[in-house]
Amino acid sequence: MKDEQHNAFQGLLTFDESLLYSSGHFSSRNELISCIVAMLHGVEVLTYLPTLYLYKDDFKISPALLTFILGLIRLPLNSKLLLAFMSDSVPIFGSRRKSYLAIGSFICFSSMFVLGLLNESYSIVLTTLLFALCSLGSALCSVIGEALVIECAYKQSTDQVTKTISTFYTFRKLTFAAMSYLSSVLMMIIKKREIFMISSSLPFCVFFTSFFIQEKPFGYYLTIKEQYNRLVSFASKPEIKNPSIFLFISMIVPSAGTAMFYFMTERLHFQPEIFGRFSAFQAIASLFGIYCYLLFFRNISIRRLFVWTTYLVAAFCSLSIVLVKRWNVVLGIPDKAFAITDTSLIQFIGEMNSFPIYVMATRLCPRGIESSMYSFLWTVQFLGMDISTYISSGLTHLFGIQSHNFKGLVPMIVVCAAAQLIPNFFVSLLPKELPTVQMDDDVTATIDEAEEEGQGNEIQAGSEIYVYKFCILVVSFYKNLVQV
Structure with a gap:
C-alpha cells in the first residue's frame, strides 16, 4: 500500500514537473532563476529616493557633495567586466554561477539589512561604504543573471531567444514599475531606514534561489588571460x-x-x-x-x-x-x-x-x-x-x-x-x-x-524540488501574461 502511495506521489511530482517545463518561457530552472535575479534591480529603485533624502536631510550635505557620493556608490557597477572575467574563469567550489550568485546576493542583503539597523548617529563614511557594497553585490548578481539568460539561449531558435530575453526584461521592468511607485509612497508613511530593511528581502530571495541553479561540471576552464x-x-x-x-x-x-x-x-x-x-x-x-x-x-x-x-x-x-x-x-x-x-x-x-x-x-x-x-x-x-x-x-x-x-x-x-x-x-x-x-x-x-x-553529472535536486515548486507558484501568474 505504501509503495502504491509512493508511486502515485512520484507520478504527481513528474506530472507537475512536466507542467513547469512545458511552457515556452520557463523551459529550464535556470531561466526562472534568471527572472528572479532580474527582480533584484528593484533594490536600487526602491532605495533611490530614501538615499537622496538620507544624505540631504540627515547628513545635511551640499548638492555637489551628494553628486560626488552618489558617484562613489555607483563606482562598483563599473566592475562588471572584471566580475564577469572571474565568473567565467575562476570557479568557486566547482561552480561558475551558483557560488557567485550566492556571494553577490548575500553581500547585497547584508549591506541593506545593516543599513536598516543603523540610526542617524552613524557616520556618513560607514553609510556610503554599505551602499557601495550593495552596488558591488548587485553588479555581481547582474553578471550571473545575464550569463544565465545567454546559457538558456543556447540551442534555441531566434524566436525562442527573443522570448527568453523578453521574459528576463519583463521581470526587471515589472519590478522597476512596482518599486518606483512603492518607494515614493513609503517615503510618506515610514522612516527611510525601514525602507532599507524592507528592500533587503529582495536579495534574500535571490540568495535562497541561488542554490537551485543547475550546472554541468566543466572539464575545461579558461584562464583569465585566455x-x-x-x-x-x-x-x-x-x-x-x-x-x-x-x-x-x-x-x-x-x-x-x-x-x-x-x-x-x-x-x-x-x-x-x-x-x-x-x-x-x-x-x-x-x-x-x-x-x-x-x-x-x-x-x-x-x-x-x-x-x-x-x-x-x-x-x-x-x-x-x-x-x-x-x-x-x-x-x-x-x-x-x-x-x-x-x-x-x-x-x-x-x-x-x-x-x-x-x-x-x-x-x-x-x-x-x-x-x-x-x-x-x-x-x-x-x-x-x-x-x-x-x-x-x-x-x-x-x-x-x-x-x-x-x-x-x-x-x-x-x-x-x-x-x-x-x-x-x-x-x-x-x-x-x-x-x-x-x-x-x-x-x-x-x-x-x-x-x-561530464554528461549525467548534472547537479540534481532532492528535497529542494519542493521549495522550487513553491517558487514557481510565486511567479505562476506571469504565464498567462506572456502567452504569445
Whole structure:
C-alpha cells in the first residue's frame, strides 16, 4: 500500500514537473532563476529616493557633495567586466554561477539589512561604504543573471531567444514599475531606514534561489588571460565590433533630462511622488515596447526598425517644448498628465529601438565567456552614457540654464532632439537581420567535448524540488501574461 502511495506521489511530482517545463518561457530552472535575479534591480529603485533624502536631510550635505557620493556608490557597477572575467574563469567550489550568485546576493542583503539597523548617529563614511557594497553585490548578481539568460539561449531558435530575453526584461521592468511607485509612497508613511530593511528581502530571495541553479561540471576552464585574449579576438570580429561601435554612438547622444527635472521641480513644483509615478509609467511603457517588438516587429529588418523608431524618438523628445511653453495648458491638458504621456511614449519607442541589439548580442555570444561578452556590451553602453552626461552638462551651461533661468531650455531641447537622429547615419553598422546561429570557435568545441565527458553529472535536486515548486507558484501568474 505504501509503495502504491509512493508511486502515485512520484507520478504527481513528474506530472507537475512536466507542467513547469512545458511552457515556452520557463523551459529550464535556470531561466526562472534568471527572472528572479532580474527582480533584484528593484533594490536600487526602491532605495533611490530614501538615499537622496538620507544624505540631504540627515547628513545635511551640499548638492555637489551628494553628486560626488552618489558617484562613489555607483563606482562598483563599473566592475562588471572584471566580475564577469572571474565568473567565467575562476570557479568557486566547482561552480561558475551558483557560488557567485550566492556571494553577490548575500553581500547585497547584508549591506541593506545593516543599513536598516543603523540610526542617524552613524557616520556618513560607514553609510556610503554599505551602499557601495550593495552596488558591488548587485553588479555581481547582474553578471550571473545575464550569463544565465545567454546559457538558456543556447540551442534555441531566434524566436525562442527573443522570448527568453523578453521574459528576463519583463521581470526587471515589472519590478522597476512596482518599486518606483512603492518607494515614493513609503517615503510618506515610514522612516527611510525601514525602507532599507524592507528592500533587503529582495536579495534574500535571490540568495535562497541561488542554490537551485543547475550546472554541468566543466572539464575545461579558461584562464583569465585566455579569456581576455578570446574576448578581444571575438570583439574584434565585424559581427560584434560594428554593433558595439553603433551602440556606443547611440548612447553618447545628449539629453535635456536634467534640465527638464529642474524645470519640473522649480517652475512646475512637482513633488517626489510624481517622479515615482513617472518611473512606474516609464517601466510599464518599456514593457509594452518589448512585447510590441515580440508580437509585431521581430521579423522586420533591424536597420529599418531602428531608423523609423529613431525618427519617432526625436519627435517625442521635441514634445517637451509644449510643456516648457505651457501650450498644454492652452489645450486643457494638465502638466502632470502631459509629462507622464511624453516620457512614457519616449520609453515605449526607445525600448523597441534598443531591444533587438541585445537579442543579437545573445545570439552571437560564444560559450565560455557568456558573462564577459555581455558585460563588455554593458561597459560600452555605460561609457557612452557617461560621455552623454558630460555633453549634456556642457550644453546646459552653454545655453545658460540655471535653477531659476530656463530661457535657453527650448533651444537645448531642439538640439538634443535633432541629435537623436545622428545614429541613423551609422545604421549600416548593424546587420540587416538577426543572426540565426551562434558564433563559436575552437575553444567552444573544447568546452563542448569536456561537457560531454561530464554528461549525467548534472547537479540534481532532492528535497529542494519542493521549495522550487513553491517558487514557481510565486511567479505562476506571469504565464498567462506572456502567452504569445
